[in-house]
Amino acid sequence: MVEINIHLLPTILIYFSTLWMQPSPTNPDSTITFDHYTYKTIHLENGQRWMAENLRSSIYANGDSVINPTDLEALMDLNTGAWLYYQNDPTNEANYGKLYNWAAVSDSRNLCPSNWHVATDSDWSELIEYLGGADVAGAKLKTTDELVWPYNYYATDEINFGGVPGGFVSAIGKPQFNNQFNQLKERAYWWTATERDVNTAWYITITPDYDGISRLRYFKTNFLSVRCVEDHIPSVDQ
Numbered sequence: 001m002v003e004i005n006i007h008l009l010p011t012i013l014i015y016f017s018t019l020w021m022q023p024s025p026t027n028p029d030s031t032i033t034f035d036h037y038t039y040k041t042i043h044l045e046n047g048q049r050w051m052a053e054n055l056r057s058s059i060y061a062n063g064d065s066v067i068n069p070t071d072l073e074a075l076m077d078l079n080t081g082a083w084l085y086y087q088n089d090p091t092n093e094a095n096y097g098k099l100y101n102w103a104a105v106s107d108s109r110n111l112c113p114s115n116w117h118v119a120t121d122s123d124w125s126e127l128i129e130y131l132g133g134a135d136v137a138g139a140k141l142k143t144t145d146e147l148v149w150p151y152n153y154y155a156t157d158e159i160n161f162g163g164v165p166g167g168f169v170s171a172i173g174k175p176q177f178n179n180q181f182n183q184l185k186e187r188a189y190w191w192t193a194t195e196r197d198v199n200t201a202w203y204i205t206i207t208p209d210y211d212g213i214s215r216l217r218y219f220k221t222n223f224l225s226v227r228c229v230e231d232h233i234p235s236v237d238q
Contacts, residue, residue: 034113035059041230042160046130048123049230051116052162054097054190058083060109066100072180075171076221081107084223086167087181095148096166096184102201102220105191112228119229121194121202121215128213131159138163139211142188150185154211163188163206169223189224 031038035057042052058066060081067082069075075082081104086092104111105118112118119127131137141163142155149155149165157163167184183189188206192215195201200217203224207214218224 051228055226056093056097061114062109066104086184096164099223100226101223105193115231116228118193119227121192123229124204135212138206138213152208166225171221190227191224
């Protein structure tokens, strides 16, 4: 019969409770499937659960299709949700996901799975605060995979977020970027679901040569990556 020192019980209980809190690929809650794609997810001690990959879906939560336009010259005039592959090349999807305009992000049919939503400005702020602030959060979110993000400095991917440089498509903005695919493997851009004004919305960006993270505004007609967050359901004690 194995004897356990009763004085060690608190330490043992703390140890196993810590293991229980760690995200694990074997945990059935560590993935979610939507539109035939299975996504890794991460559970954080602040209560958030994020997708650990960029969104790749081409449907809304109710099953309606998100359109895939092919005429880049017409992107500025789109008033409906749409997605693109970077360079219209499906092989970019596996590592970087799809790019979406803000009409898709803000559509009431929900670009994310049921009980999930496109991360809001508030969601991102909560994540950044959890990671120690905007000056250091970028490094903690960036992938360490040098094949996916070459020349990427300061990356630690501390919470297995797997931030990747999916680039963007600018339908309006700086003339040198208009109707072009830009900065794949160079810079990460994610829409927030939070509008700034009638023409722009907030987005989050990370660069390869800086360990911080930035919050900026962009024209809604542009196409950026998307991350989904699980809806927060308050407990009965809250």
